[in-house]
Amino acid sequence: xxxxxxxxxxxxxxxxxxxxxxxxxxxxxxxxxxxxxxxxxxxxxxxxxxxxxxxxxxxxxxxxxxxxxxxxxxxxxxxxxxxxxxxxxxxxxxxxxxxxxxxxxxxxxxxxxxxxxxxxxxxxxxxxxxxxxxxxxxxxxxxxxxxxxxxxxxxxxxxxxxxxxxxxxxxxxxxxxxxxxxxxxxxxxxxxxxxxxxxxxxxxxxxxxxxxxxxxxxxxxxxxxxxxxxxxxxxxxxxxxxxxxxxxxxxxxxxxxxxxxxxxxxxxxxxxxxxxxxxxxxxxxxxxxxxxxxxxxxxxxxxxxxxxxxxxxxxxxxxxxxxxxxxxxxxxxxxxxxxxxxxxxxxxxxxxxxxxxxxxxxxxxxxxxxxxxxxxxxxxxxxxxxxxxxxxxxxxxxxxx
Amino acid sequence: xxxxxxxxxxxxxxxxxxxxxxxxxxxxxxxxxxxxxxxxxxxxxxxxxxxxxxxxxxxxxxxxxxxxxxxxxxxxxxxxxxxxxxxxxxxxxxxxxxxxxxxxxxxxxxxxxxxxxxxxxxxxxxxxxxxxxxxxxxxxxxxxxxxxxxxxxxxxxxxxxxxxxxxxxxxxxxxxxxxxxxxxxxxxxxxxxxxxxxxxxxxxxxxxxxxxxxxxxxxxxxxxxxxxxxxxxxxxxxxxxxxxxxxxxxxxxxxxxxxxxxxxxxxxxxxxxxxxxxxxxxxxxxxxxxxxxxxxxxxxx
Numbered sequence: 001x002x003x004x005x006x007x008x009x010x011x012x013x014x015x016x017x018x019x020x021x022x023x024x025x026x027x028x029x030x031x032x033x034x035x036x037x038x039x040x041x042x043x044x045x046x047x048x049x050x051x052x053x054x055x056x057x058x059x060x061x062x063x064x065x066x067x068x069x070x071x072x073x074x075x076x077x078x079x080x081x082x083x084x085x086x087x088x089x090x091x092x093x094x095x096x097x098x099x100x101x102x103x104x105x106x107x108x109x110x111x112x113x114x115x116x117x118x119x120x121x122x123x124x125x126x127x128x129x130x131x132x133x134x135x136x137x138x139x140x141x142x143x144x145x146x147x148x149x150x151x152x153x154x155x156x157x158x159x160x161x162x163x164x165x166x167x168x169x170x171x172x173x174x175x176x177x178x179x180x181x182x183x184x185x186x187x188x189x190x191x192x193x194x195x196x197x198x199x200x201x202x203x204x205x206x207x208x209x210x211x212x213x214x215x216x217x218x219x220x221x222x223x224x225x226x227x228x229x230x231x232x233x234x235x236x237x238x239x240x241x242x243x244x245x246x247x248x249x250x251x252x253x254x255x256x257x258x259x260x261x262x263x264x265x266x267x268x269x270x271x272x273x274x275x276x277x278x279x280x281x282x283x284x285x286x287x288x289x290x291x292x293x294x295x296x297x298x299x300x301x302x303x304x305x306x307x308x309x310x311x312x313x314x315x316x317x318x319x320x321x322x323x324x325x326x327x328x329x330x331x332x333x334x335x336x337x338x339x340x341x342x343x344x345x346x347x348x349x350x351x352x353x354x355x356x357x358x359x360x361x362x363x364x365x366x367x368x369x370x371x372x373x374x375x376x377x378x379x380x381x382x383x384x385x386x387x388x389x390x391x392x393x394x395x396x397x398x399x400x401x
Numbered sequence: 402x403x404x405x406x407x408x409x410x411x412x413x414x415x416x417x418x419x420x421x422x423x424x425x426x427x428x429x430x431x432x433x434x435x436x437x438x439x440x441x442x443x444x445x446x447x448x449x450x451x452x453x454x455x456x457x458x459x460x461x462x463x464x465x466x467x468x469x470x471x472x473x474x475x476x477x478x479x480x481x482x483x484x485x486x487x488x489x490x491x492x493x494x495x496x497x498x499x500x501x502x503x504x505x506x507x508x509x510x511x512x513x514x515x516x517x518x519x520x521x522x523x524x525x526x527x528x529x530x531x532x533x534x535x536x537x538x539x540x541x542x543x544x545x546x547x548x549x550x551x552x553x554x555x556x557x558x559x560x561x562x563x564x565x566x567x568x569x570x571x572x573x574x575x576x577x578x579x580x581x582x583x584x585x586x587x588x589x590x591x592x593x594x595x596x597x598x599x600x601x602x603x604x605x606x607x608x609x610x611x612x613x614x615x616x617x618x619x620x621x622x623x624x625x626x627x628x629x630x631x632x633x634x635x636x637x638x639x640x641x642x643x644x645x646x647x648x649x650x651x652x653x654x655x656x657x658x659x660x661x662x663x664x665x666x667x668x669x670x671x672x673x674x675x676x677x678x679x680x681x682x683x684x685x686x687x688x689x690x691x692x693x694x695x696x697x698x699x700x701x702x
Contacts (some may be wrong), residue, residue: 020436113417118474124507126626126663129514129597144668161511185434202508229656235480236506266659269652280594281623284649285691288673292690300653302660333570334430335553364577384681388574389692 001232003246004051006107008230011201011243016193017208019225022109024051031083036076042217043110045074048082050091052101054252057228060093062086063100069093072111072192079108090382104250112224117210118177120191122159122198124205131159133169133195137177139210165195183213183221190223201243202236205229212355255318262314264303271296272326274319275393276312278303278333289388295396298325308337309345316349320357327358329395331388332365339363339371347378358383358398362391402534402614403588404563404605405497405525406547408598410536413438413471414494414567415478417458422477425501427451428535432442432554433545433594435537438465440474440489450659462493471481475533475549476655483529484509488516489647491524499549500528500599507662510597515649517599523613526599530662532591535576543585549593552576560585562698565602566621567594567661571649573617578695584648587615594661596625602632610640616702617643624650625663625671630679637683645686646677 002012006024013019017172021041034146035046048055049068057069059333066085083106092100117140121179123166125132135155138146147154155176159165167188174180175186190211198206207229214224235243249257259266265280273295280302287297299322303311319325346361362385363371375382383398385391412429416422417439417624428449430437438450438457445460459465462474474495478486483502490498510529517526527534533550535555537543556573558580566572570592579586590605592598602620609615618640622629629648636644651673653659655666668673680687688697 045575122597124511126596129511131511147668159517161508162515176699180674187480199508202506204507223649233507233662235504236508238481239506267654267657267659269654277570278568279568280664281566281571281621281649282574282691284623284653284664285571285574285661287652288649289690289692300657300659329686333573335556335570336574387692389690392690 001234002053007246008228012197015197017225020109022107023105025104028080030074031108032080035079038110045111047072047108047109047111050086050103051105054093054095056093057094058093063090090185114212116213119209120211121207123197129383135173165192179246202233203230204233205231259318269297269299271298272324274298274325274328275346276301276315277331284288289392293392293396310344313349316353322354327395329397330361330365334365338366339368340374343371343374350380360385360391360395404608404612406536407540408547410473410511411435411437412548413465413474415440415474415476418444430454432548433550438471438695440465451512462489476500480504482552484513487513495524498526503530503551505529510624526548527591530595531593534590536588542671547691558585561616563615563618564588565590565605567623571621575694591619596663600630603635606632617698619698622648623664624653625665628677633679633683643701646680647694649690
């Protein structure tokens with residue numbers, strides 16, 4: 001699960017990570033009041049940041065013509081005017097796709113005087129099955145580019161999950177980032193705070209980019225997490241009800257939200273051939289074989305290895321709500337589940353939903369002969385596929401005509 | 402012969418009194434597997450009855466192993482408690498723990514792996530989030546085999562091909578393609594779709610390479626991580642047997658988790674294209690589509 005920047009900062013703050021003072025708002029008048037309060041407290045500049053689950057906000061553009069999802073200003077009047085252009089409007093960035101995302105909330109924060117930008121993240125290192133702290137003195141830029149062009153500039157500190165990130169390891173990272181002297185202990189405790197956030201929240205990734213050495217209006221140096229992104233492990237949300245409540249379904253495709261209510265794994269894609277499959281690996285492979293045969297998959301949909309009739313029916317309803325779908329391929333390997341039960345489920349779902357699109361069904365496994373007979377005897381124009389390849393070729397042919 | 406489990410391996414089912422664990426314990430008994438014990442804390446002393454079988458239930462894995470001689474376990478325990486259940490099997494000194502449970506928090510698994518890292522640990526973990534292991538038997542529809550997990554037993558046939566995969570249904574596809582061509586399997590291993598798991602593709606391939614009864618290998622991978630690449634690099638150098646492979650997820654959009662917690666292309670890493678390239682580079686026969694996994698291997702043999 002992904003959360004907004006302001007929510008990520010809330011979690012970081014709980015673990016002692018220092019952040020620019022700020023408030024989340026959903027109206028221009030609130031934005032103005034928040035900015036005024038920050039300026040009165042000594043802030044020199046204010047930043048408005050559109051809260052959407054996508055990167056590239058600064059270089060994005062609103063569909064109303066307004067440029068930039070991150071704006072700097074020193075005037076409360078301008079904050080209010082900017083907020084009016086941003087709130088409830090659609091922001092398109094390189095990560096949102098052309099449809100963009102509606103901005104419902106803005107983070108109004110102090111924009112500090114930045115002296116240095118650093119990259120800091122905690123994630124899972126799959127190769128060792130352990131957490132890893134990744135850091136780089138090259139912050140504020142795309143870290144994947146740094147990794148590709150100057151891998152020597154990336155610090156990798158593996159962490160033993162039994163002991164966490166010890167102080168000495170955090171100080172070593174800080175030292176290598178050039179955060180020595182008076183800043184050393186301050187930086188080490190912030191790095192530990194970011195690790196604790198990762199561990200305590202069951203995050204899959206915590207990324208601070210940039211972490212900034214800043215100069216306060218009084219002239220002192222400090223370290224602030226200026227931007228933050230957190231992804232959480234869905235499997236662990238059961239033990240974090242407060243974090244689970246941070247889910248923003250406005251940021252999800254409505255069909256994906258509906259699918260998750262039925263325990264279906266559904267991901268919408270841009271093609272025209274829908275597929276309905278049991279098992280994640282087989283579902284991916286079915287998308288691949290559609291493409292291999294010259295078609296374009298409209299979705300990934302895993303009804304679970306077991307595939308119950310209820311889930312198959314719910315899956316049909318979801319697929320049929322996607323207006324881009326022109327044909328459907330059902331691919332079920334009924335291992336334990338009786339194929340005839342699945343076949344009767346398909347027939348019931350087709351009748352119930354009044355399906356008019358071409359439907360190709362490939363069944364294999366337990367009691368498959370009876371299942372195929374049920375499909376054939378249903379009187380419905382269901383096309384039977386003998387193998388995965390045969391079914392994929394038939395469904396692609398049905399779309400091409 | 403076979404790897405990891407033989408047809409007479411004695412199995413304990415952790416979570417045997419639950420709906421899911423109980424159903425699959427029944428199917429394993431029907432398949433002829435030596436399910437000799439169950440474990441459910443608090444239900445020790447009861448019996449799990451099925452078709453004339455009376456399987457004793459114990460409070461702990463240690464008791465179950467001591468009383469029945471079970472050396473392998475199947476874990477069907479809910480996600481919040483599954484990490485602990487795995488470590489109970491490890492503490493009891495089992496040879497093998499197969500964790501079927503889907504949805505274990507990743508942080509829990511990092512700790513389980515850490516606890517299993519010591520030199521004193523002799524237990525091998527398969528999974529979690531996996532279909533389990535089958536060493537087919539020689540009876541009708543491969544009856545008499547050792548089935549630990551949730552795979553359909555009847556699709557197998559005793560023989561000489563080793564199958565290793567992250568995915569359940571894709572494993573069944575490969576197995577069924579082999580069986581329909583009259584080709585049997587030595588052992589079929591589902592290693593699971595989570596980013597942190599016990600046994601890797603490479604671990605299983607090494608075992609198949611050493612098993613005199615395995616003559617060829619099908620290795621099925623998917624997007625995410627680099628386990629397939631590591632296995633391919635080793636195969637190129639050391640594997641003496643033909644290997645055919647398939648990688649799922651060529652069409653998966655980057656940054657999206659495709660059902661399995663581990664199936665994600667992130668930061669341009671873990672793509673299907675890179676894994677397929679690693680397979681080709683290692684001389685592994687690449688199945689262009691999942692329909693030709695068995696055919697691709699058989700052409701090489």
